[in-house]
Amino acid sequence: MASRLGALAIGMAGAVVGVAAAVFVLPRFAPRDAPPPEARVVDQARPGPEVFVRDLQIRRVGELERRVVELERRDDNGTAPPPPPARTERPASDPAAERAGFQAALAAHDAEPAGTPWAKAAAPRFEADLGTLAAQHAFAVDRVDCRGATCVADVAWTSPNDAQDAWRALLTYDYGVNCARNVLLREDVDARGRAHADLLFDCSSPLAPRAN
């Protein structure tokens, strides 16, 4: 009887190790070149049976993971500990880090060489586009500065509420120089009570068309 219980315990331990390996270790060695998903997206409006099978499998794996964690947490008497506290925050939820990262990107722009041929070509095109956009969304363009592969514009609205309503328009405009664009409102208003935003165009990606 004791040997059977021992074998059962060893078997359960092996199962836990196997599941853990499949969940946490094997995916790290999986090939990244998965087949193109087009072959599986047959009809977005009417999911086929493969979608339901996939959902079922995901639910099964979730339940299996929950049971493995529960088994690992049991003490020697086999009693389960109280459930962990409910999560209330997403991972990587850190607005301060976001702002610091944006400031680092602006500093990297300042460190780029000024007066490059690309910068000379791009700056007037951004100025013209921002002038058009400013007329539509009632903001002022205080400065446009282009350097190696990035441009930064300082734009200002008459009030923080106007800025909050309109900053998204800076991101979706079809600029003549088609690059990734980022914006962040400054926390303080200037002496005239205007709310500023820094608009950063990142044209360093080889996939984004350049201005010349």
Add this chain to the structure above:
Amino acid sequence: MKRALMIFGATAVAAAALTYPLRSQAYWVGEGFAGCQAQYDSGSSQAGGYYFYQGGNVGPRELFVVCGIPENDDWQKTAWRSATLKVKDGSVSSSIKAQACLTSESGSGGGCGAIFSSTGSKAAIETLTIPAADLAKFWVSASGYASLYVTIPPTTAGDRRSPIIGYYVAD
């Protein structure tokens, strides 16, 4: 001891073999248009009960559509490699344009990648694939909420619609 090792090894291999195929399935997440909202440049919204489109008797106005991209513990944007949009250019006056965007965690900023445009194939369904390099990488490395922005220009033939078919993100 030998028998114990055999039992341990056999159950570990069996458990891994049974679990790994299930775990490795989810390499893309697709959405219909249910996670989208649409608005014309005039400011009025389009009811999205069935699908979003430009054309028909809707009128010659530019249509903006924004679609949320789902994210969870097992599917985080730091691992995404591309966002793909399926659209049909029925008869619009210029290209259909798409961008992948992120709103910052604080809500006071964000970023978008470069704009990708359709080729104007008219009747065919077009695929716009936005590589991860053109997602706003600065925000991806931090946090924020992801979405897809689509602009469908005014139509040139009222009876030929230009709908959004759906979109997905792959890692």
